[in-house]
Amino acid sequence: MASTLHSFANTAELAELLADDVSARLAQAIVERGVASIAVSGGSTPKRFFEALSTRDIAWDKVTITLVDERFVPADNPRSNHQLVETHLLRNKAASAIFVPLYHDVASALQAAAIATEKTEDIGNPFDVAILGMGGDGHTASFFPGGNHLARAIDPDAPRGVMTMMAEGAGEERLTFTFPSLADARFLVLHIEGEAKKAVLEQALAGTDEMEMPVRAVLNRATSPVEIYWAP
């Protein structure tokens, strides 16, 4: 499926316009189906967008928010994506949204992935909105180059749900939705900022090796069009 690059003058403008587009999609889903679902990324990029989105006037009590991926760390760990969402998105008007975490306080990431799969099975078939990020190494979600379960995670026939991932570049063990869980989102966004990420995107678009740059799986064969939001 094709990708379209939407460029903005700066990151503040991107955050506002992405928040407008995402909130419109969520509102439309509520009109059509009574509820809406969104899976968001962590990392450093989404903060400003989260803050803008949190102010949009939609029926947040009908919106379920989850994460595209997570570190296997509790929410009080500053590296937790849950903490990022709690601090920057679950506030203002969005404080009434339902949040479904991927991390669970159990003995292993494998057990947490099984629980997360069960708890999210009703909300992502498909997601109304999925917001992906991208690392400088070409990872998206927790599809890391060299990841121990990368081939399975990006397999088009992988089951929907959450699986584990370990990789040198990932730090902690990860929990990640599989490629099929994200690739058919009704509104599928790749949100990246800065010239360095633009260069990584161009490199990804120029090649085909998905194990080298896993974001290529999304760019080349997501079943939904990929809307790329970028600002310098």
Ligand SMILES: O=C1O[C@H](COP(=O)(O)O)[C@@H](O)[C@H](O)[C@H]1O
């Ligand atoms: O590890 C992660 O990194 C990516 C990109 O993060 P950024 O800091 O470069 O914006 C993110 O999309 C992913 O959700 C996160 O777990």
